[in-house]
Amino acid sequence: AYLGKYFCHSCHHEQSAFIPARILHKWDFRKQRVSNFAAELLGKMMFEPLYSVQDINSALYKSVSELKYTRALRYQLFFLNEYLRACKNGKDLLGSVTIRGHIYNDPELFSLEDLCNVKDRTMIESLRPIVTSWLQHVDNCGLCRGKGFICELCERKEVIYPFQLNTVFQCQMCWTCFHSSCFTGTCPKCARIRSRRTLSQEDPAPQERFSND
Numbered sequence: 001a002y003l004g005k006y007f008c009h010s011c012h013h014e015q016s017a018f019i020p021a022r023i024l025h026k027w028d029f030r031k032q033r034v035s036n037f038a039a040e041l042l043g044k045m046m047f048e049p050l051y052s053v054q055d056i057n058s059a060l061y062k063s064v065s066e067l068k069y070t071r072a073l074r075y076q077l078f079f080l081n082e083y084l085r086a087c088k089n090g091k092d093l094l095g096s097v098t099i100r101g102h103i104y105n106d107p108e109l110f111s112l113e114d115l116c117n118v119k120d121r122t123m124i125e126s127l128r129p130i131v132t133s134w135l136q137h138v139d140n141c142g143l144c145r146g147k148g149f150i151c152e153l154c155e156r157k158e159v160i161y162p163f164q165l166n167t168v169f170q171c172q173m174c175w176t177c178f179h180s181s182c183f184t185g186t187c188p189k190c191a192r193i194r195s196r197r198t199l200s201q202e203d204p205a206p207q208e209r210f211s212n213d
Contacts, residue, residue, distance in 0.1 A: 003149065006165075008172055009097055010127075014033055014038075015033070015034055015035075015036060015039040016031035016032060016034065017031055017032065017034045017038065017039050017042040017043070018031055018034050018042065018112055018116065019031075019032050019034075019042075020042075020045075020050075020112060021207070023112070023115050024051060024053065024056050024115075025057055025062060026058050027063070027064055027119075029116065031032060042112070045111075045112060045115050046111065046112045046113050046145070047111050047112075048111050049100075049102040049106065049109040049110060049111045049114070050111065051109065051110045051111070051112075051115070052108045052109055052110075053067065053071075053108065053110060054108045055108075064118075066118050066119065066121060066124065067118050069124060070118045070123050070124055070127070071108075072104060072165055073124065073127040073128065073131055074104060074107035074127065075107045075163070075165060076131050076134075076135075076163045076165065076209070077103065077104035077127065077130065077131060077134065078104050078107050078163075079105075079161065079163035080104075080131070080134040080135065080163050081094070081104045081105070081134075083134075083147060083161075084134060084137065084138075084144075084146045086143075086144070086147065087137075087141060087143050087144050089137075089143065090134075090137055090141065090143055090144065092134065093134065093137055097125070097130055099126065099130065100141060103127070113187070120154065125151045136173060138161065145159055148161050148177075149176060149177035149178075151177070151178045151179045151182055152176075152178070152189075153178050153179070153182035153183065153184075154179060154182045155189070156179075160177050160178075160179065161177065161192060162175075162177055166180075167179060167180055167181075168180060168192075169183045171187040171189065171190060173187065173190050174187060174189045174190050176189045
């Protein structure tokens with residue numbers, strides 16, 4: 001069922017395993033009979049973050065609510081991690097978590113174990129309190145709040161952050177944040193950067209500007 005080949009009885013002992021392709025394309029977690037070699041291989045791969053759902057089958061995020069929610073939690077941890085790493089008061093909080101690094105360092109990558117934990121909601125239940133704890137730290141930490149953003153499109157005084165996924169848009173070029181409801185498609189900071197570059201290219205060099213013929 002995994003390698004698509006025939007095996008003799010000495011190489012096939014009716015072992016069963018999760019098949020990555022069935023999970024990633026059909027969200028099918030029924031175990032299939034596999035050869036001894038395939039069972040060993042899949043067992044070794046079980047805990048390795050090898051699968052990018054976004055690249056393999058991004059439609060799963062639309063059809064599987066648990067997967068979509070897990071991805072949102074992981075992206076929140078991804079952004080919060082950057083704040084805590086730069087905060088002298090947040091490093092102890094980072095050190096207290098027991099989840100594997102790829103969970104918050106690369107939100108798009110999943111292992112087979114991760115996908116199984118999404119299916120039974122184990123991952124959601126384990127990540128939710130961590131997100132809550134890290135959010136509380138940022139809310140109560142002056143150093144972390146100082147690294148937040150003010151939306152220059154509406155100039156409201158509230159501090160916004162990239163981990164506010166439902167209400168905040170972050171420019172992928174300059175990383176500035178805006179309210180999603182304010183952003184219309186053009187980043188003003190990027191526009192200013194392009195304008196300054198254009199002016200610097202058009203402005204003559206000092207020796208040319210003041211030279212006498």
